[in-house]
Amino acid sequence: MHNHENGPELLSSKEALHLAKWDESRLEELLSSMHGSELGELLLACRKDSERHTLIEFIPDEMLGEVLLELPEGMQEDLLADYKAGEVEEFVAHLDSDDAADILQAVDKEVADEVIEHLDPAERREIEQLMTHDDETAGGLMQAELFKVRDNWSVEKVLQVLRRFGREIENLNYVYVVDDDDRLVGVMSLHEMLFAEPDVIVSGVAKTDFPRALAGQDQEDVAHIFEKYDVLALPVVDEQGVLVGRITADDVIDVIQEEATEDMYRLAALSDQDDLSEPVGITARRRGVWLAVNLLTAIAASVVIAQFEATIAQVVALAVLMPIVASMGGIAGTQTLTVIVRGIALGRITFANARRTLIKEVSVGMVSGITFAVVIGTIASFWFPDLGLRLGWIIAVAMMINLFAAALAGSLIPLTLQRLNIDPALASGTILTTVTDVVGFFSFLGLATLFLI
């Protein structure tokens, strides 16, 4: 029995590589007792692809597909690059249709075609069908394995057929009822089925009002349906209402984590490909792209400051204080931006209530603007008493303007991107800080030029 409570790691990659050299049979034994996701972690922990190749040799075929699916896509493709069709066939045979389709999309096209050719016709149709769907849609998430019955069957017949053909289907919790055109007309849990009278017709007892997903629907929408209806599996239909697959809650858990990571990364100017286990050079290149974008926007802010060189030369206190105005704008804007990006992701901000959200955020910006204007105005007046109250007034007004601009930009950037069907998290942090830096420096130094000297 495994110890699942913060137990020590079962086997480190170092120990595994040592065993690969000195005690192959012990390594095989240890690996075969591990869970797929533990093996995935073990491979991730390796320093080099060559080490991964060494260990993969010892993973039993029936686990290999599952393990590969735990790895980031880039690593998956690298590791699969040397596999021949025959080898891929061996381990794909152990996978559910959705996982098999994912693996076949990661190998070379010729290899995939060869593997598919050798499948039996029914499986082949299923997998080809699954491979047509975009990765990030309901169709890309679903599996073809499910238990469906005709609407005119009796409960007794359903249970008979289930006993005959249902054994292989993992997590079989719902029975799907279809009409003679294969359109989904009802859903019934296995549990309810056990309590139904044997001679009743299923269409009479199955629920007809149930959530479902369309094959083309975005995976984020699918997650919302799960959240909303608290179901453990969701049937997927095509445009004609024909049942084409089902998605189980465990797959959706992965999607939700993925989407949350993506949004967090994008807000932080990170590529969503950024990965802990990739080499330093690749990570540095990925992040460098965003740092370069930020360098350009930082230079834009410096160009604004450069317009006021003469003013700064006369009153150096301005150089001391100007980062405060910019920094407060950046933080306040990020607060608004994050609330809105997350609200969109969770489906709580829609086109219908966007205007109200915008008004609220701008109001919050004005309240904070007035509050911190008073605070910073007072501080500045005491800090540089020679410049009198005038400096206090100038920084107060600049702060108010910048916190207002921050709220406006923090709301409008993601809402506009969303309207244009671009991920609202993408690049919005960078655009935002450009706005708050430029507005912050320009308003503070501009007002100082007009009224201080």
Next chain:
Amino acid sequence: MHNHENGPELLSSKEALHLAKWDESRLEELLSSMHGSELGELLLACRKDSERHTLIEFIPDEMLGEVLLELPEGMQEDLLADYKAGEVEEFVAHLDSDDAADILQAVDKEVADEVIEHLDPAERREIEQLMTHDDETAGGLMQAELFKVRDNWSVEKVLQVLRRFGREIENLNYVYVVDDDDRLVGVMSLHEMLFAEPDVIVSGVAKTDFPRALAGQDQEDVAHIFEKYDVLALPVVDEQGVLVGRITADDVIDVIQEEATEDMYRLAALSDQDDLSEPVGITARRRGVWLAVNLLTAIAASVVIAQFEATIAQVVALAVLMPIVASMGGIAGTQTLTVIVRGIALGRITFANARRTLIKEVSVGMVSGITFAVVIGTIASFWFPDLGLRLGWIIAVAMMINLFAAALAGSLIPLTLQRLNIDPALASGTILTTVTDVVGFFSFLGLATLFLI
């Protein structure tokens, strides 16, 4: 049948309030056809608590508990404040034990006590037991309703008992096998149970190697177990291994979204209580706390700049360029910080691999540092040719120092907080930008003072 594909909102809060005045029976009819989470959205969309009170009157008792649980905790408590014990009893009766316990924790203590007193002894024990667990632990998430059987029963007896007593249990997918001390010794899916021979003893066919959660375990750990083992429900045991409840995947989906929101909010200097539907004044106050913290750190950075007033007065170009060094440090540090906070949340960064992650991040910081040092050094030399190559060198070295500091701070802050058992996302963004601002300004202006004038 509902249309679940981006359908229009069923009923706006405005329409509902209108009907509440003019056509009560129509409103009752419409509300009773809506799903709990749709009713929750309707209440959230109201502008004022008084509007919510009006609408709540029309929600049927059997839905009310579910609807209240969809609302943010603060709103829940406000709405429940006027309820009397008798009324709470009415709708709590329709809830699962975990939801009932959550509601009873949100009402006044006296009301809760009175409601609990009126429950039948078995339910009372269950709910009192559930209420002892911390909200954010496995015990706080679990429900007491589950189907357990003795290890010496036959499959036939299990199915008989199930047919007799199992009807009420929602999402019954697993049968839990316990020994005569009520310790969990096996798990079997309902589906597997259907395929087992009727006269076999369950302990012989149930899985004995299965994931479980400890009642005191953090909800984030629970989410990891679900992700790792792809199960749809998880049994919860106490320290003696006694089965005390189960957690279903749909509850975990909510936890995962909640935890991701919390981390995103904390990284953005937001309170995790921040809510779209709360009034402007409250939001402004919550955010103001963090803005005030940021003001203090921005002033700290300004104090650093103030030490170099004489230098800036001589070379105003320094004031123009200094925000670039600080800004690049802030962005690079945030990239590292986000990767590490997320890696910890997903369980991918553990104590064991923390050192390697730190080394990688610092290496990336050095690579970026050198790259952007060359770029900014070149730009600065061309921008201010009077100051010659010396200014280029100075800003290049400052950039290198700051990107190194950013990587170090971006890694060490969350890893240290994690070590101290503090949420690694909490306040780390603010500490980080303090470091990158102070180091950025100090190194650039300090080097300029030493070598430029």
